[in-house]
Amino acid sequence: MVAVFLYGTLQHAPLFDAVAGCAPAGRPASLPGHAVRAVVGQAFPLLCVDDGAAGAEGLLVDLPDSAVAALDLYEGAFGYTRATRTALCVGDDAPVAAQVYLPADNAWETAGDWNLDHWAASYGAMSAHAVSEVMAIARNPATPDAARVRYPMALARADAHLRAQAASAPARLRRQPAPGDIETVHFDRPYAYFFGVEVSDLRFRRFDGSYSDVARRAAFIMADAVTVLPYDPVRDVVLLVEQFRYGVLARGDRNPWSLECIAGRIDPGEAPQTAARREAEEEARLILTDLTEVSRGYPSPGAVTEYLYNYLALCELPDAAAGVAGVEGEDEDIRSHIVPFQTLMDLIASNEVENGPLITTAFWLALNRDALRRTALSPGA
Structure with a gap:
């Protein structure tokens, strides 16, 4: 197992699960001499050296090698690399040597403190949905470049998905869908870049109440x-x-x-x-x-x-x-x-x-x- 200190968006459980395939079960910790700052023009934060700060707050998690490899892929897409730093668990004075993802020097301009709850309210669900798409495709081939080039449009598609889910969807004349009306037999996402392509083999309920034969349908997945x-x-x-x-x-x-x-x-x-x-x-x-x-x-x-x-x-x-x-x-x-x-x-x-x-x-x-x-x-x- 590898000890990893999480200080930013990866503390958000749905996003972490989308990246690593598990929950970020850990314990509160801090990184002395550092602070978590907002980034100008970006939603994610930056870990900065700040000797006068009380310490960057986050989570200390123990992860298997497979989860660390997934984090390497995801963080590498944004130019972050792993380094060893000393973290302190809250309520425990014993220091722990942990892996921390750090940005390249002078990569971004900072803009004050960053707040996880504020980020989660605006971007949490959207980011988790986008990352699940990006990671599925970026793993084959497993390169940070594959994740980086797909992420911006995946985020826009995720935003459209959430907007559709929140819409009222009136059904005065058309059918009111019920659970089980659509059954997906097989799903594939063979392409994602400016738009995505999804292919499903599915059955849907006919107007006479019976089910259709398995039909193959494909769609271009685009932003609103x-x-x-x-x-x-x-x-x-x-x-x-x-x-x-x-x-x-x-x-x-x-x-x-x-x-x-x-x-x-x-x-x-x-x-x-x-x-x-x-x-x-x-x-x-x-x-x-x-x-x-x-x-x-x-x-x-x-x-x-x-x-x-x-x-x-x-x-x-x-x-x-x-x-x-x-x-x-x-x-x-x-x-x-x-x-x-x-x-x-x-x-x-x-x-x-x-x-x-x-x-x-x-x-x-x-x-x-x-x-x-x-x-x-x-x-x-």
Whole structure:
């Protein structure tokens, strides 16, 4: 058995179990001369040398070699390596030589104290779900790189899963599912990177009460996303964005530059409206305040888990708002256009606009445009 001192997110039992396959059964301990600090721009903490601190609090656990190997894989994905330090068990003056995972020097900037309970409330369930996916794939091959490159998108997919679990799921007309309605015979996750792929052999209850034969189903597992169409009701113009889209190219379309709404995935822990405002600033340099939800739902539920929140944003759109923007680090090259509402409808009619969320939002705007313009143009509006 190997003594390991845990001081950060691995103290959270569900996350530790997802990594090591066991509970972090241990005893409270401290690491003298150290402190646990928050990291700027990250949810996980940093262990810092601080001779004036009371000592970093954590857990001292005894683990088999297999669990330590799993921790090496997980911590290695974030650039942490094991070192030996002396820990003190609470209520026991006897020092213990323990393994501690330490970051590379000057890897991150610290930002005050870090709190496990606060982290668990915001990120605990999401992180445990993401790590269970990442570790299953990272073990084959067993390299930290395999875990590191998959973790950010796995976290976004986990956030979408938890959002779906928390939704009301009304069933006024459709079937109300009951335990046993779906039986999974075999499950596989052969791929995970920007999106995941899951394959299940399953049976489901038919409407006559019997079970189907075993059917194979596959799905692309994706993060939730937002779209937003900026509209100026005074000028009666909208802002469209144009960018190269690989999916269009992969289908064989002769023109892979697509006219769309502003759009992007929801980051882990981010609210949909916050994501819409962030994407508008990144893609079109617009600061949006007034958002109206047009619709939400699955654009292709047969094989894609992506769930879209579609918004209309009322704002001022001078001609100067058009231009080229995007996040350079994400290889984005996005051109925005200011066009009259009728031009948008003409582009849809000619099939130059073939983007589903944009078409949905445009038709919603067509139904509500007169009322929006009356309000905007009325005295005192």
